[in-house]
Amino acid sequence: MxxxxxxxxxxxxxxxxxxxxxxxxxxxxxxxxxxxxxxxxxxxxxxxxxxxxxxxxxxxxxxxxxxxxxxxxxxxxxxxxxxxxxxxxxxxxxxxxxxxxxxxxxxxxxxxxxxxxxxxxxxxxAPPVIDIDTEPQVRLNFDDNLANDGLVNIDATSVGGTEFGIRPGGGGAYNFTGSNNLDIPGYTGINGAGERSVALWVKTTHDSTSGLVHWGNTGTFSRSSFKYQNSGVVRFEYQGGGHNGVTPVNDDEWHHVAYTYDGDTVKIYVDGVEDFSIAGITDINTGNTGETDVNIGSQLGGATFIGFMDDVRIFDTVLTPDEIQILSEIK
CATH class of the missing domain: 2.60.40.10 (Immunoglobulins)
Incomplete structure (x- = not known):
């Protein structure tokens, strides 16, 4: 009243x-x-x-x-x-x-x-609770902590201090300052040519190439890198090749970005809509000797991201377009 x-x-x-x-x-x-x-x-x-x-x-x-x-x-x-x-x-x-x-x-x-x-x-x-049934290996909500709510029982750790913020809707977010990127120690991501999906929210004005979610090493086709480009678009890279999305996301607004790989086709999504797709990518093998831990906000410890992230998820399956659309609506 x-x-x-x-x-x-x-x-x-x-x-x-x-x-x-x-x-x-x-x-x-x-x-x-x-x-x-x-x-x-x-x-x-x-x-x-x-x-x-x-x-x-x-x-x-x-x-x-x-x-x-x-x-x-x-x-x-x-x-x-x-x-x-x-x-x-x-x-x-x-x-x-x-x-x-x-x-x-x-x-x-x-x-x-x-x-x-x-x-x-x-x-x-509070906004209505919506989600998908598919369980991720990793889910980082950043509600004032680095706990992993996914199936893998390993939390993230920061190479520097931690700094949190708020995403519209009241949820937490992680503020990457360029020196506090994250690792998931002992977890090397989805290996071999296995199906995978990565999805997250991002807010930035960054204009330099940097890592978003990465695993793998420096051998040809042995990297699985979801990156941010200096042009403002996102990129899937596998060492020896890679593919850019089309839509810039560095306008200081929150955007949902994702990619899927099924052993042949790479698809990139921005705000729940397919932004790029290419087939015939069959040589990826992220299970070679020297596999690195999953990096969040960097690539192999370098090319660090500056901006906010939230709801970082790694799946060992290919999400459907409908599932990605639902993720893009979660506030």
Whole structure:
């Protein structure tokens, strides 16, 4: 339930002058003050609207000032939002976590100020839980930890410090700074020419070649590298060859990227849509001597990624287009 709390005041010198100007006084016969009132007609009356009051986590909400008497200053307090404070007339914010939140607006002009507090005005619900039935070998959710929720009972480790962030929807994310890439010690990925899929969320403005998810060594056809190119597209590389996607993903927005390999055909997906496909790739063998641990955010410890990742998954099967589409919708 939304409760509105109002408070009208005269503010500063202008408010004091307003109060003096608009006092109306009368006295009783004995000369005592009978009535004292203030004309608040020129003070703003704070009101506002919102583009939504019941929204899903990760949603954007715009508040619009509708106050009377032409305010010239605004102060918004919006706990739970990003940002949670603004002096704009009509701020736009993001609510990233489920909950019920108050919103307070204070408006001012030269005659005074008014504020309104709407308690419980914004209700944010968690996004629906959707997923696929196929179990990954590795799943890193980055909810303030490096735990692996996949079938392989090995957690990730950082070569430097750890730094976490938030992805819209309220989930965690990992912030790759260029010196804190991850390894999964003792896990060498999908070997030989076995079926595989890799899927993850990424957010970056990076413009240098770097690793996203890699395993294998430096021998010809012995590498399975999902990379980020300096042109902003993603690439599947196998040492001795590789193939680029088409759609850049370095626009500082969250994108879901994935690839599949079935022993013959490589497919690259961006935001749930097939971005590139090529058949006849039959020489991949990521099971040679010298196999390395899986690297996240780098390739063989070099070419480090800068940006955010979330929901990194490695599968020992080929995901269907429908499954990849579902993964791209998970917030």
């Amino acid at each position: 939304t409760n509105a709390i109002k408070n009208i005041t005269g503010t500063g010198l202008f408010g004091l002058l307003t109060m003096i100007t608009f006092f109306s006084c009368s006295t009783n016969d004995d000369g005592y003050l009978k009535e004292l009132s203030i004309d608040t007609a020129r003070i703003p009356e704070a009101t506002f609207t919102a583009t939504g009051t019941s929204v899903e986590a990760g949603s954007t909400v715009t508040f619009t000032d509708t106050s009377t008497n032409t305010p010239s200053l605004w102060t918004w307090n919006m706990p739970g939002a990003t940002p949670d404070y603004s002096n704009a007339a009509s701020p736009t914010v993001v609510y990233e976590s489920a909950g019920v939140y108050d919103v307070k607006l204070t408006t001012r002009n030269e005659f005074g100020a008014d504020e309104i507090l709407l308690e419980g005005f914004i209700e944010v619900t």
